[in-house]
Amino acid sequence: MTELQEARDIRTEGLHVATRHPVPKGEPILELRALQKKYGAVEALKPASLTFLSGEIHAIVGENGAGKSTLIKLLTGVIKRTSGEIFWCGKPVQLDTPHEAIERGINAVHQEVVLCAHLTVAANMFLGDEINRNGLMRKRAMTDAAQRVLDDLGFNLPAAAVLGSLTIGQQQLVATARAAMRGTQFLIFDEPTAYLTRQESAQLFRLIRRLQAEGVTIVYISHRMEEVFELADRVSVLRDGTHVGTRKIGETNEAELIALMINRTIEQIYHKEHFPPGEVIVETRDLSGPGFQDVSLTVHAGEIVGLYGLIGAGRSEFALGLYGRHRPSAGEVYWQGRKVDIASERVAMDLGIALAPESRRDQGLCLNLPIGLNINLPVFSRLTRGFTINGQQERENADRQIRDLKIKTPSRRVLASAMSGGNQQKIVIGKWLSHGAKLFIFDEPTVGVDVGTKAEIYRLFARLLENGAGIILISSYLPEVYELADRLHVFRRGRLVASHDYRAASHEEVLTQAIGV
Amino acid sequence: MSAETVESGASAAPRKGVSILFGLTLLGLLLFLWLLLGFATNSFWTPNNISNLLRQGAMTAILAVGQTFVIITAGIDLSVGAVVGFTSVIVAWLLAAGVPLWAAILLTLAFGVLIGAFHAFGIVRMGLPPFIITLATLTSLRGIGLLITNGSTISITNEAFTNFSRADFLGVPSLFWMVIVVAIPAYVFLHLSRFGRYLFAVGSNSEAARLSGVNVHRTIYLAYILSSTCAAFVGLLLASRIGIGNATQAEGWELQAIASSVIGGTSLFGAVGSVHGPLLGAFILATINNGANLLNVNSFWQRIITGVLIIVIVYFDQLRRRSAR
Ligand SMILES: Nc1ncnc2c1ncn2[C@@H]1O[C@H](COP(=O)(O)OP(=O)(O)OP(=O)(O)O)[C@@H](O)[C@H]1O
Ligand SMILES: [Mg+2]
Numbered sequence: 120m121t122e123l124q125e126a127r128d129i130r131t132e133g134l135h136v137a138t139r140h141p142v143p144k145g146e147p148i149l150e151l152r153a154l155q156k157k158y159g160a161v162e163a164l165k166p167a168s169l170t171f172l173s174g175e176i177h178a179i180v181g182e183n184g185a186g187k188s189t190l191i192k193l194l195t196g197v198i199k200r201t202s203g204e205i206f207w208c209g210k211p212v213q214l215d216t217p218h219e220a221i222e223r224g225i226n227a228v229h230q231e232v233v234l235c236a237h238l239t240v241a242a243n244m245f246l247g248d249e250i251n252r253n254g255l256m257r258k259r260a261m262t263d264a265a266q267r268v269l270d271d272l273g274f275n276l277p278a279a280a281v282l283g284s285l286t287i288g289q290q291q292l293v294a295t296a297r298a299a300m301r302g303t304q305f306l307i308f309d310e311p312t313a314y315l316t317r318q319e320s321a322q323l324f325r326l327i328r329r330l331q332a333e334g335v336t337i338v339y340i341s342h343r344m345e346e347v348f349e350l351a352d353r354v355s356v357l358r359d360g361t362h363v364g365t366r367k368i369g370e371t372n373e374a375e376l377i378a379l380m381i382n383r384t385i386e387q388i389y390h391k392e393h394f395p396p397g398e399v400i401v402e403t404r405d406l407s408g409p410g411f412q413d414v415s416l417t418v419h420a421g422e423i424v425g426l427y428g429l430i431g432a433g434r435s436e437f438a439l440g441l442y443g444r445h446r447p448s449a450g451e452v453y454w455q456g457r458k459v460d461i462a463s464e465r466v467a468m469d470l471g472i473a474l475a476p477e478s479r480r481d482q483g484l485c486l487n488l489p490i491g492l493n494i495n496l497p498v499f500s501r502l503t504r505g506f507t508i509n510g511q512q513e514r515e516n517a518d519r520q521i522r523d524l525k526i527k528t529p530s531r532r533v534l535a536s537a538m539s540g541g542n543q544q545k546i547v548i549g550k551w552l553s554h555g556a557k558l559f560i561f562d563e564p565t566v567g568v569d570v571g572t573k574a575e576i577y578r579l580f581a582r583l584l585e586n587g588a589g590i591i592l593i594s595s596y597l598p599e600v601y602e603l604a605d606r607l608h609v610f611r612r613g614r615l616v617a618s619h620d621y622r623a624a625s626h627e628e629v630l631t632q633a634i635g636v
Numbered sequence: 637m638s639a640e641t642v643e644s645g646a647s648a649a650p651r652k653g654v655s656i657l658f659g660l661t662l663l664g665l666l667l668f669l670w671l672l673l674g675f676a677t678n679s680f681w682t683p684n685n686i687s688n689l690l691r692q693g694a695m696t697a698i699l700a701v702g703q704t705f706v707i708i709t710a711g712i713d714l715s716v717g718a719v720v721g722f723t724s725v726i727v728a729w730l731l732a733a734g735v736p737l738w739a740a741i742l743l744t745l746a747f748g749v750l751i752g753a754f755h756a757f758g759i760v761r762m763g764l765p766p767f768i769i770t771l772a773t774l775t776s777l778r779g780i781g782l783l784i785t786n787g788s789t790i791s792i793t794n795e796a797f798t799n800f801s802r803a804d805f806l807g808v809p810s811l812f813w814m815v816i817v818v819a820i821p822a823y824v825f826l827h828l829s830r831f832g833r834y835l836f837a838v839g840s841n842s843e844a845a846r847l848s849g850v851n852v853h854r855t856i857y858l859a860y861i862l863s864s865t866c867a868a869f870v871g872l873l874l875a876s877r878i879g880i881g882n883a884t885q886a887e888g889w890e891l892q893a894i895a896s897s898v899i900g901g902t903s904l905f906g907a908v909g910s911v912h913g914p915l916l917g918a919f920i921l922a923t924i925n926n927g928a929n930l931l932n933v934n935s936f937w938q939r940i941i942t943g944v945l946i947i948v949i950v951y952f953d954q955l956r957r958r959s960a961r
Contacts, residue, residue: 444847468849482847485840487907496837496848499830507828550848 781883
């Protein structure tokens with residue numbers, strides 16, 4: 120018996136187990152008929168009909184705002200459908216509460232981690248399903264059980280740690296472990312690898328295959344085509360809330376899927392232009408701070424400096440240090456040749472540094488405020504005439520970013536929280552493009568962004584470089600830094616351990632250095 | 637422009653004018669109450685009663701505007717009632733000590749600034765929750781006020797000062813003019829200036845605001861100083877109205893102010909609020925009290941009605957917001 124099953128058995132002591140309706144492999148397990156969802160006037164999902172077969176890995180792809188997450192939220196009872204029918208094992212079901220979905224064995228790892236940051240990893244994994252004896256929680260038993268599951272899954276995470284102390288990627292793994300141990304029949308992953316490193320992704324894929332072997336049906340949403348082709352049996356495409364087709368993976372190819380997704384073709388995603396390196400914009404010498412030590416690097420005008428490493432390797436911390444969020448404890452920063460002390464974010468911004476942070480939810484966006492306000496937040500002092508804001512400039516600036524980045528919204532007045540994940544990411548980027556800077560630090564800029572927009576963002580990078588800016592690009596997605604960075608630095612445990620020129624090292628070499636074997 | 641935060645401040649719907657609708661609903665409710673009381677009583681639409689109503693509502697309205705700034709940053713200011721009582725003592729004491737009127741007024745307002753700065757200091761530097769630090773000043777300010785007056789009251793003999801609250805200007809009570817004097821700059825500040833946007837941003841996500849270059853600490857100082865200064869201003873008005881300085885005055889006004897703000901559509905979770913909402917809220921509350929007096933409704937019932945009203949209005953506001961989801 121695997122540890123995973125054992126953990127489930129611990130749970131079964133007097134607790135509910137997902138009711139099992141054995142559907143033979145290959146038979147429909149979940150069927151959607153004309154399922155529709157409207158948010159006010161916005162039709163997020165147009166009547167869609169889709170069938171999921173028992174035991175398959177079914178990928179769903181589509182542009183930002185195509186309705187993928189909406190579909191998932193409908194299946195897991197997070198939101199209520201406007202119309203349409205859902206059949207589970209051949210019987211019509213309501214699925215309008217998360218509880219009902221879980222009872223039936225439908226679980227999801229959502230795009231944005233929805234767990235309690237103040238509780239421990241173990242408490243989160245057992246949330247709503249705690250192990251009790253005589254009404255008292257068995258904390259030790261839960262921590263032990265959770266740790267066994269995590270170890271068994273190969274996730275190197277402490278069950279007793281407070282969730283909030285982990286990186287977003289690690290939290291995502293906790294959410295995955297949580298879903299995997301709940302007696303699941305049907306498990307949905309909404310962009311699970313967005314914040315994961317390659318190694319962590321590999322662990323996740325092994326888990327997914329194992330669950331499939333145990334008979335679980337998997338739905339897998341991703342913007343990364345290679346993952347879709349690696350994992351899926353079938354793939355469905357959504358465009359603008361419409362289901363435009365389902366293909367067997369062996370009978371399609373990347374070009375066809377992209378064409379279905381965006382209704383046009385893109386010849387090249389990684390758009391790389393080389394500019395002659397200009398003056399030195401910033402140079403750090405042995406910079407140390409919370410989470411990083413002795414980092415020395417240089418950024419020239421017209422170049423992209425890539426920082427690659429595993430999550431938690433100190434890249435974001437270095438960026439925050441350079442940006443004045445956490446004051447460095449040792450080392451020097453030279454800005455255009457002059458020694459500077461970046462004591463606060465404001466100092467950094469005034470020098471000409473812009474930081475698009477890693478976590479759009481926690482650091483990037485004011486979610487319950489309008490898109491327009493979010494975009495303009497860094498530039499309000501510039502939009503102010505006398506004491507008041509120039510309303511026309513404010514509107515124009517917001518609308519320009521919405522247009523340039525193709526943020527899918529009816530108006531700048533819509534709240535940022537009503538945007539799909541990828542569109543939220545575009546707001547974060549738009550904010551800093553409108554501010555402008557000499558040095559742009561983009562921390563995971565394309566997380567959750569669809570292929571078409573990715574290509575556009577990379578083109579934008581080239582435009583920034585052309586205008587004499589320099590870019591620090593932090594990414595956990597190796598192809599991105601590999602294809603774009605003029606100079607690639609590898610971070611491991613808070614230190615800069617290796618540096619390569621454009622395409623000078625192989626993928627394997629860079630990976631090995633990041634992992635440190 | 638203003639529409640940017642007014643509407644979206646209060647709505648999840650992409651449609652235009654939702655919170656304008658909410659404002660109009662409140663206004664409609666207020667007019668409805670006035671019409672109803674006009675029919676139900678003979679004395680409601682008398683000049684005397686209307687002036688009285690405007691005077692009553694004015695003070696809560698000013699407190700509610702200040703309170704709203706704080707609530708938008710996802711904070712709370714429980715001290716405003718105590719600040720009103722305390723500053724009424726300060727101004728009476730200064731006048732009794734022979735300080736010229738203009739200086740007494742400025743010094744009293746300066747106390748408001750100091751108290752607000754102290755709150756912000758406690759929150760920003762000492763890391764205390766707003767609820768705690770303002771609760772602490774609520775009790776201590778009353779204590780200090782009582783110490784100064786030795787537990788009694790200080791009467792104010794300055795005629796110019798006490799006449800002010802009784803005076804009318806263009807047929808409207810001067811106290812009500814004070815609401816306008818506060819509301820217009822407050823509107824410009826909250827809806828047209830960048831500082832207003834910063835209040836919303838800090839209330840929504842202070843880390844994101846900070847990384848966008850917003851000086852979060854300064855914004856919090858600003859909010860609490862404005863709230864306390866509004867309260868000090870109301871302290872002046874109250875002292876003028878009752879002609880004494882007494883530290884136990886304005887008991888429970890902080891709750892009136894918070895209630896007005898919430899009725900006016902402010903979210904206690906922060907990042908949602910306006911200037912016109914709390915103003916309407918304050919006058920709705922004042923009308924209910926006034927009407928209940930005229931109708932000889934037991935004052936215990938007034939409290940119950942106020943409570944029910946808060947639940948009903950906020951519930952409908954929630955429904956409206958949720959329907960967009
Ligand atoms: N709470 C909401 N209120 C209003 N509109 C919403 C809300 N949530 C999502 N939408 C809209 O529904 C549409 C579909 O969003 P959804 O999150 O399903 O997209 P997605 O395919 O998951 O995109 P992404 O790849 O960016 O995650 C978008 O246009 C989005 O703006
Ligand atoms: Mg999504």
